[in-house]
Amino acid sequence: SQQGEEDPQALSIQEGENATMNCSYKTSINNLQWYRQNSGRGLVHLILIRSNEREKHSGRLRVTLDTSKKSSSLLITASRAADTASYFCATHPSGSARQLTFGSGTQLTVLP
């Protein structure tokens, strides 16, 4: 079965720096989504990028998608301490009604 793999598993940066997280997957997809999870809480949807899109922006978030490499990246610019959380990519396989498959996540720590 398909699974998204995030890289790195953990990332620690200083406030104000940019944070980049990567996600790789194995099969063709309809879309790829990024979610954020604060410790001990549920997930919050951040952004969705469709398979025919290459880049998408939302505030300080920038997502890219390279379907030829089966990979996506999430860039958070000008990070803040409040951005500290786990970030997960989730893929929706194409050609089926199968549900989202979540990756293993990247734990981001933004130091004040």
Add this chain to the structure above:
Amino acid sequence: GAVVSQHPSRVICKSGTSVKIECRSLDFQATTMFWYRQFPKKSLMLMATSNEGSKATYEQGVEKDKFLINHASLTLSTLTVTSAHPEDSSFYICSARETQGVGGSPLHFGNGTRLTVT
């Protein structure tokens, strides 16, 4: 935005007892809800898909008699962990998709339930 309420947020129970977790969509109707289990520092593992008015669809390896799911209305799904054992201790999270949403559309998550079985 769409809100999903999950209750309780934490529960401690004794081994052998049953625990019920509720998942409600507060401002939208959800034909389908999903139950996940998450281990520390790990990803979400889909346990089952809860369908309003019909039987839940369980993922491979998930015991349907142990994890009872009921989706009696368009806004409420419940997960009952029966005869709980310490190995059932985990973080359980529900999510819902708005009825008009198609497969692969964004999910709205509850805040999770931390279950500890002693």
